[in-house]
Amino acid sequence: MTRRELIQGTGKGFAGLALAGMSQAQTNALAKAKNIIYIFNHGGVSHVDTFDPKPILTKQNGSTLPPSFAAGLVTARIDFRKAIMRGSPWEFPRYGSSGLQFSSLFPHLGKHADKLAVIRSCYGDAFDHAPAMFLSCTGSQFPGRPSIGSWAVYGLGSENKNLPSYVVMSDGAMKSGAGAYGAGYLPATHQGTMFRAGQNPVLNLATPAGVSSEAQKETLSLVNDLNRRHYASREDDSTLDARIKAYELAFRMQSEAPGAVDLTSETPATRQLYGLDEPMTADFGRKCLLARRMVERGVRFVQLFFGTNLGDDWDSAHDDLLGSHQKMAKKSDQPIAALLTDLHARGLLDSTLVVWNSEFGRTPLAEGKNGRDHHPYGYSMWMAGAGIKGGRALGATDEFGLRAVEQPKSIHDVNATILRLMGIDHLKLTWRYQGRDQRLTDVHGENEFTQWLLG
């Protein structure tokens, strides 16, 4: 950072930079979302078993696709010309007064059907996890580009100086690695900060073992005194002052962050709502509850990666559709429903956008005896909150659930829409890199659907 950037308050890590981004790009008066909770389902959720009912698969269970439908589709393991159709093992009840139809995997979410806007016509072109995750999260199949959370906090800045503005929680290993929440070529302060389990959510937040808090205070005070003396003869350089302040911020973070993740102050009713005392829902319930607490504290962007390649994952659907989807739904249904209930009850849902997405769907065709393969050509997601009119579904895949055919929406369209809901024009939120004013949506995003969502 140069001195000028600092003097002008446009230095990295300062609200000024975000303001610069915001004044350029923040244009939409319709925007109501101040915060976002983005639930990213890691591994690939089967759309035809969740939000995109296709009864024909049951009717024609066991037969192959008409050749014209199979042509041109490629995925990781199966051959679209040879594999057989598989009907969904789940029912698709109609929920709420809207009668929105989705599968019986999500009974708790069913109570919020009238809040959900389902998009049934998402499509992409990457059928391997990592490229598809990068595509969803950064707009490019290759790593190295800023994630949507980084763009959002670059554009909007932070509301809480003692906590990171972009918080990430995961179940552990992710197939994309950290690239899915990285800052790419944006300043590093905009990258997602991984919150871990336990009292000290941020890496190195805890005072080292064997050092008492008094001793830590003494050491910080030594650092502060000697840094201030050093600064006294260099007051023209505000980067030095910024670093002194960074230690103060680190200290405040040390005091505030443990409180932010301390759930003991939550009522028994809240604990029960999120399923914190049930083994199946405790883990994701805790993360959903933490997400609400982050939003309450002004954390701009919270992203939950649900599923891990070294444990429970949607991707176990390769050889066990039933088991994987039952388990993952069971782990997350009640917590997500609780999150919507809780945000609503606290009056936060109107200003919080909740997004539920996955890197791709799964093949309507069978993989082996019990599975489904990766399927990016048509899949589903949903959004709620932030003034979105729920109980509705946008777009459609073809009769077999293969390709998005009605109102097809690329991930760029989705990302443009998310930014717009946060008040950012995706065309104007840019960063000069390699000679171009780069955007999250690259040269795409022309089919955003904000107007439809807001009804």
Add this chain to the structure above:
Amino acid sequence: MRLIHWFFAGAALAFADSNTDGVAVLASKCQQCHNQQMQMGGVRLSSTADLTTHRDRVLTAIAYTGKVKMPPIGKLSAEDSKLLSTWVAAGATFPTGGPATAKAPTWWAFQAPVRPVGANIDHLIKVKLQEKGLKPAAPADKLTLIRRATFDLHGLPPSKPEIEAFLNDSGSDAYSKLVDKLLGSPRYGEKWGKHWLDLARYGDTSGFEQDPYLLYSWRYRDYVVKSFNDDKPYDRFIKETIAGDELFPEEPEAQQGTGFYTVGTNRDLLYKQEKENRVETLTDFTDTTAGVFLGLTVGCARCHDHKFDPIPQRDYYRLQAVFMPHVKTRVFLHYNGARGYDLNENTRTFRLQELGTQMMALLDPHRKALREATLVTRSPEVALAFHTPDDEKTPEQKKITDQFQKEVEPTDAQVFAVLSKDEQGRLDGIEKKLVAMFKNFQPGPFAPGLTDLSRESPRSFMPPKGGSDGEEVFAGYPTALGGGDISPAPLTAETSHRRKGLAEWIASSDNPLTSRVMVNRIWQYYFGRGLVATSSDFGTRATASNRELLDWLATEFVAQKWSFKAMHRLILNSETYRQSSKPSLKALEIDPDNTLVSYFTRRRLEAEEVRDSILAASGALNLKMGGRPVVPTLATEELYGMSQPLNNAWIVTEDLREHDRRTIYMIARRNFRMPLLEAFDQPEGVLSCSRRDSSTTAPQSLSLLNGRFTLAQAAGLAGKLATEADPVTVAWQRLFGRNPDTFEAERMNKFVAQQTQLLGSKQAALTELARGLFNLNEFLYVE
């Protein structure tokens, strides 16, 4: 050789009638991109007929009212706009002598550098300063200078004896001797090699889900370090990088340069990605080559004509065609050794397959018996589930086997326990054979590299347009820089010679960009920003803060036979470099970015320097050079989120002394950076990085304050202080190369006393002292 030859239209130089002014505007503002050779956006403006055809488009575009605004880099002045529009509206008649058919490039960076006569760095800096009424800052003191120069050339602090020797040398050449000494040390290649590795998006793994190892990337890293230490001339380095295989077929050492093209991210090991990977690879090669060597952002022209620079889309595919016939290869560093390695590997694999079979035959019956013994104690459903082949299991059976897998599947220890004495002996025998197979084992003498499959190349096409096939294109040079196709290789050649053509063209002293781009990078690494701030973009939106100096340095670099060390000597010995970092009030006011360099810009240590300096201060630093990447111990929480199981992805190096080596030798995983380095802005190594961030964040402070590494090194330093009579003074000297003043000494002594009381031992207090000092700005900044 096809170099830059410009077509000057005689007529353009000698206009004499009333049309002259409009034509002059056309020539200087439009025809660089819209001429006979280059028709950006499909528009040619070379003749009256062209201008008649495009009359309305031109008038709207220069009015800046429609969607298309021209020139793209900024609206014409009112005067120029009027001249041009009047002339166009009046019928666009060219003066006698005919229309201008082409134009010399008007963009300064595409013209040959002009060498200011009798100039030097300080002179050219002072001219600019005087224009603004600024004066250079006072000279820095000697201690500041040795610390600055040592960090800039070595990425490490100077040692106490080095400082003392320099301070005690009162000779007038003490400083220039110091510079020479620093340039002669192998630490120099480790520091400057790292700059290059940032540009080369270097990594030891290839990214994506599996993040597999690039097993021999480190040879490229070592090649780069050695090249800098040997002061390999930059033109030679370019040739080795782009076409080492074609230009130096007898020199495997030189061919290692082509590793530049293989140490980046790739999807080589992902399933069914071969086609996409090829496209991405070609894109990466094209963009990285143009950006790193020429400062051209050709990536913009992949999908359409460049919006700002005179780079038509066609040029993108002509440049990409250079790499069309490429294949990744292994450079044999020692031919016989490489062949021998492969033969041994071949036998070894056959033997492994045999020993593996023996092992399975020995152990599997026991494994099965143990499994069955457990299963008989379980319900029939469980037994049935385990007895059903995997692909026939029902979902319920799958669930059962998942649930009981751990209980039912015997561990290795359980299996070993039931072996008979004879079987035990046979297993021991197998083990011994396995061990013997790796006697004298060394990594193979291979380096990653690039070559062509053959002289013939697949054909190159522009992307299809409007349903029809794209036009075929041929490998060649950017039109705006002279253009022309690369000559085909002789019929007997084994490769296409396309990269040879490109390498020779880039490495030519006539190329207006090559030397400018590199000297600008060098300048940036010293002064925090380049004379052109966008150091990988010399396109039409780039401005030079001191073009005369840039051009002088560029021509000097060529005159000095492309020697990096010569440039370092010039810069380091200049008064400009030796200024103090104390700006004048006026400088802060009128040149707050210090673009004119009226003082030395203080800089924060880079990630590697932070880690290396701490190791140096604690005395742990191990200066061993080169070799396979080191995987140091990290805390479990630091390794959180690794995309692969740790026993595959973080195979810790056995020898702990290795963990204290310089950071350049630590493993560079594409999917995972060491948290301390990440916090201090180490680039991801995915895209070419021309300038690092220097952020100031709270997580950075937390990492340096509370991190495992700091604590361990603080304890190490405290151990060294234990026997000192005046530990606080010694600690201060080790970190800052000077004695503490009274305030500092008193503050530290007070601290040690307090902490001794709080923590119960002086040793613990000294550890705390060291931990605190590692966090001081004086430690983290170079003045």
